[in-house]
Amino acid sequence: MSADASSKNGDRRHLWDDPKNVQILIWVFWACCAIVFALDFAFHRHPSFEGETLPIEEMVGFYSIYGFVACVLLVLVAKQMRKVLMRSEDYYGEVLGATAGEPDGGARDEGRAPDGESREGRDGGD
Amino acid sequence: MAATETHAQYVMGETVRLLDGPLQALLHPALPLLVAGVVAALAPPRLRKALLVLAPLWGAWNLLGFTSGDLVSAELAGFELILLRVDKLAFLFALLFHLAALLAGIYALHSDDRMQQVAGLLYAGSAVGAVFAGDLLVLFFFWELLAITSVFLIWARRETASTRSGLRYLLVHIASGVLLLIGAALHWIEFGTLVFERMDLGSAASWVLLLAIGIKCCFPLLHTWLVDAYPAATELGTVYLASFTTKTAVYALARGYEGCEPLIWIGMAMAMFPIFYAVIENDLRRVLGYSMINQIGFMVCGVGLGAGLGVNGAVAHAFNDVIFKGLLFMSMGAVLLRTGRINGSELGGLYKTMPQTAGLCMVGAASISAFPLFSGFVSKSMVMTEAAHEGYVVVWLALLFASAGVFHHAGIKIPFFAFFAHDSGLRPKEAPLNMRVAMGIAALLCIAIGCFPNALYALLPYATDYHPYDTTHVVQQLQLLFFSALAFVTLMLTGIYPPELRSTNLDVDWFARRAAPRTLRVLAAVGGAIWYGVLAGLADVLKVVRSVVRWLHSPAGRLGEPWPTGTTVFWAATLLGLLLLFSYLGSAL
Amino acid sequence: MAAESVGQGLQQVALSTAFDVHFPALEVVLPLVAAPLCFLFRSRAFARILSAAVAWLTFGVALVLLQKVLAEGTVRYPLGGWAAPYGIEYRVTVAGAWVILVVSLVAALTLLFDSRGSASRLAPERRYLYYSAFLLCLAGLLGMAITGDLFNIFVFLEISSLSSYALIALGRDRRALMASYSYLIMGTIGGGFFMIGVGLLYQMTGTLNVEDMAQRLPAVLDTRTVLVGFAFLLVGLSIKLAVFPLHQWLPNAYTFAPPRVSAFLAGTATKVSYYVMAEVVFVLFGAHFVFTEIGLGAVLMPLSVAAMFVGSLAAIYQADLRRLLAYSSIGQLGYMTLGLSLANVEGLTSGLVHVFNHGVTKSGLFLVVACVGYRTGRTTVRSMAGLGTRMPATSLAFVIGGMSLIGVPGTAGFVSKWELIRGALAAERLWLAAVVLVSSLLAVVYVWRVVEMIYFGRPEGLESLGRDGEPVREAPFSMLLPTLILVAATVVFGLWSDPTLSVARSAAVELLGGAGG
């Protein structure tokens, strides 16, 4: 189960343990990106929208740029969201995988001391 | 297919007595799984395991005997109920559920947990029953049955947090069921029928029903049960859970709200907002949960876009989603089983000892990201195409955004943080054989559907001549995906990408888990104070009354003490005087 | 049903001998003659048997009379053969027959009750005097209800009163003497008032016969003399009837009298006065005069309501069971006078049926207390502690009797209360119905205090021992039997109210339809 238990595997060097392999992969990836971008020049994409609904779509590299910008935006916005939304893991007083076998009937809220359990807990409304 | 076309009476208490013709030898499609579930409850482990695999096969074989148009109704409690209504839409979902049950069954073979095995079978059976329900009341029965049976898969984890999670899950789903029941009542009152058919948004019933289905379907603001409960279930449980509940809801939407425009916007929102959460979420199964909402968003959108390509896309995507999302959940389940962890912050480098799982996971990731030649591509593009075709620019752009985002969090983040990234030092064993078999079949299906989509298209409710593989589509998709990957790589290399952190991210369930209990507690305290205040006040009043009464009437009181004879004589005289006065006045008048 | 068939049998006998014409006289004469006999023979055993036999005989005669009155209308019996206006006429109306039935029934059952031991102050060898007085009292009460002559009513009133003073004075507690004395004063004032009233009326009409006077009165109704006479009559009777502010003689008298005397008087004395008052009001003066012209209702109704509350509330605080029951009687009499003050058929019916229902119930309860007193030596509420297991039948009897006082459906008390409510509604007074219901909740309190003591009380120390230092056990059969008969009657006539109600209703109709009405 744990890392130490399988020590004979621990010694073996795996594919991505070698930074060189990783570098190769990254170069291959960039190459692919370039090729895919270039495909726009090789083919004519027929537009998704009929007529003049979304002319920008027919711009060269629209999908590539859209994909890139979208993802950067996504990550940046999400990072900002953390500032507002992130709380400690036991915010609700219950952490998965951490409380197995604890003497508690699932009645505690907000980490109240175990002796306070179910006297008035178990409010079930949540 | 109205109730008036009833062919046969289905009498409760008898064995299934069906129509003339081919139906005669068949069971209600839900029965094989339900019966297997009940039998499994009493069976020894070996038989249970056999049932897990054989029951879906038996059910599927049974299912294949039905054809569109079959209808079975029964009179129960004074209502004409349609227990079975077969058409292409229902048939497709039923087939899908059997497939999912089979995969999950194989995946569960290593376990001996009776509770999960029984719950899994009954759960699958309920889903099958729900899609064949011809009216709202029968739908309600299976709807609630889905909730009751599935919650055991969460409780089976036997942890405090999962028990609580399960209770919340059950509450939400019972709320959905109650709304469904109310909707059914309204429908019956408004239209005099319970038959579940396409509705126009306008009647009160349709809105209530939409809300009921919306809860199960994870409409925005109603979605938190999914990301709360799915990560809390066992490794098997989540695989089951991911397959049935939301897909049943999608079925119900497709059945009842095909072409309702609001669904397009709802679907768009669903496709959009979860991906932000998915980026910052640490629990990888919760990431998948958010991704699931995102995928359902596409389906809801498709349903909203209406008959033809829209619904076809939605249904096809639901079909594919069950398989690839199942595959992803299975791979994460294997990780959880082998390492006991599921947080991105604690995992990494598992490809070293779980290479097959890693590989299969990546197949799933490719599918969900809609790489060409993988199943997601052939269904998602239908929805996109239809959105463009109908001229919804904003929707189309949003879905495109969401597609990129999916690849980002489900396609890259999941396999990357679980199997690659930094080495966590964990060296778990490869997943058990049965799990790998289940994942293998799923992966194979992903690729097969991706390569040969026509088999799936043939099953769709509307005739279609859609061809996903034209150059434009493929090129567009490749560009989109590669450049969103590029964004990921760039952000990782520059260190801008947010690290995986142990945390809880607030979602709207804060209102249910924090605000509501506290409000309830305050309310109860206030109510209690008022109540006890009133009681105390009453007690005080009573005390005063008692002391007055005692003062008057007790043996020492004015009226209770023995009077001297003289007092009585006085009163006799007074009374006499009074009477004389009265008689005098009376006679004088 | 059994009673009816017995009555029929007796009637058969009576008809065959043609002796029945003398029954009205017989009813009074029997106890009147038996009383000196007891005195003459000076034997306790003889007196006991004779009095019981006489009481049962009067009961039988009363049954026959009732049958006859119901069948043939008012029975008249000129005493000594002198015709009505000149001689004394015995006149048995339905109401009268009904009252004598109650009186003789209660007398018969209380005399059946075996009052062992030294329940009274008399030495055993002088106990015959007790029976003598008892029979005289019975004769007086029966006579009041039977006679049709106002002066004669006064005479019988005095007979019963004087003998009851003597009976009360026999109580073992020395306070009985005081109680008897104060009753004597009050009773005498009442009797005196009554006498004055009769005298004034006689002066104005020249007759003493009730019916005769009723016919002559309208001519002189507007004279002051008649009004004054009416007031004296009514106040006099109110004293005997223990109407609210004139009730104070009653608790002590009932508390300290010998047990059987309490039981007998509680069931009869006030009931007869009630009948006389009804006759005075409805027959002699007529409802129209009394209620419309004088407006007696405005006096009697508030007093009745007050009695209902004062009696019940005072009962709550009593430590002595008999005192508790006595105060309860004051409240219950309030229901009866309330029924009378409504001056409609339903109201009067409720009063008259309550004569029976309450007579039976209250006598039964007093007998229960007598049983308890016999076994425990005390009659306090406290002495009931834990009797539920040691005297189960007696305890159950109290519970059932108590339920009848409350007016729980299925008991006799409910029947009268329901009829009273009907009366209130017929008089268009819904609030009065509500008041009656609320007041019956007070009965719950005083009854339930005792019931809780019976079943939850734990006797402490010596309380668990009876009066001879023996453990308390169930009362002897000879005591239990009459008690249980009375209590059973409350349930039987609570569930099967047709016979009692129909008689009471015809009595009420007859009274209301009387002269001047």
Place this chain on the structure above:
Amino acid sequence: MSAVGTLLAELFAEPGSGWIAAGLLLPVGAALLVALLGWVARSANLRDGATVVVGVASAATVLRLWGPVSSGERPRWLLWSFAPGGHLEFVVEPLGLVFATVASVLWVVTSVYAFGYMRGHHEEHQTRFFCCFAIAIGAAIGVAFAGNLLTLFLFYELLTFSTFPLVTHHQTTAARRAGRVYFGILLSTSVGLFLLAIVWTWWLTGTTDFRPGGILAGTSPGVLVALLLLYGYGIGKAALMPAHLWLPAAMVAPTPVSALLHAVAVVKAGVFSVLKVVTMIFGVDTLRGAMDRVAWGDVLIWIGCFTVLSASIVALRQDNLKRRLAYSTIGQLAYIVLGAAVASQIAAQGAALHIVTHAVGKITLFFCAGAIYVGAHKTEISTMRGIGWRMPFTMGAFFVGSLSIIGLPPLAGAWSKWGLILGASQAGEWLVVATLAASSLLSVGYLLPVVLQAFAPRQGGAAGGEDAGVQEAPLLCVVPLCLTALLCVVLFFWPTPFTDLLSGFAGGPP
């Protein structure tokens, strides 16, 4: 003697009246027999045997009436007048028959359970207990079959009196205090308000007979609503807040009493009376019309909704299992009151069905509470951790009962919830609909944590420990509770007898 003969001849002269008499008198006979065998013959086995035999006979008698009633007959048995305007009369109509069936059938089951419980607990005064028990059932059947308000009132009070010794069975100070509350509230509401309402009704109409469609048509709307309120609170057994206090207080009784009397006979007599008054004194259409025309016409609905919600919230916070169930009962009873108060035929049918389904579900829960007490000596939920593994049948049945109370398929409670929601929607009472929905969720919140607590994982390897000595209750306890749990399931798949019988009982087809 001839009188008895005449009576017997009269009894069986009219079709069905003999069966009514038998249904009423058998429990009374059982009481006598129990007293005889228990106190005179002093044989506990004979006594308990007699209870079961007579119980089965009585249930069979009641069931015998199903045939005639469902074919449209209304067997009646007229005794004599016990108060002016109030004949002691019995008429069997569908609603009453349903209630009588529930009471008499569950009596048998409860008796068996009570043998196990009382013996397992070595309770004293068992003869008195079973004697009063039988009388209470007789009274409940009397309430069910009553042909007019006064007869109903008579048996209603008899029920109060006969259950008082059961509630205060232990004769402790606590029992006395609880008994005072029980008795005080039930008697004062019934005498002070119920009787007044009956009087008023009688004054308005000149009769107290139950008639299909009601007798109060033509009365002014304001009076009708006031009268409805008087009935609602006068029938204290229906436990509308704040007249509910007697119910938690009565939980001092031994559990079989709580089970039968506070899940079935007493409380159901209350809501049954409300329902019967609304359908057969007011008439749903008359009442509906009045409620629409009076500004505060919905007042009973508001009270009912408040009762449902506040009782449920209070139940959430109870740690004592029986108290939690008691508050749950208060909420569920208010369902039935609401079903009556919305004055729609469908809702009335749903409410009638709820009498059945709630009885079966709640009696299961009370049985389980008692079985836990016998088998594990636990009363507080917080101490019940993990007992489900030792008492799987009991807690399994508890789960089934809970789901039925919540109203989930495939259990009986779903049907009555459906009926109530349908009826409330039809009447346009959205408040009621919302309340029913909220209550479903709240009931999940107070019932299922008990199950979860019972099946919580046991502490790591704690052999012995706190659940040592926990075992299934005696067979006589476990079998009845499994049976009633099974009944919850059966009634889901086979509600038709009840729904057929009840269809249109409130005046015309839905």
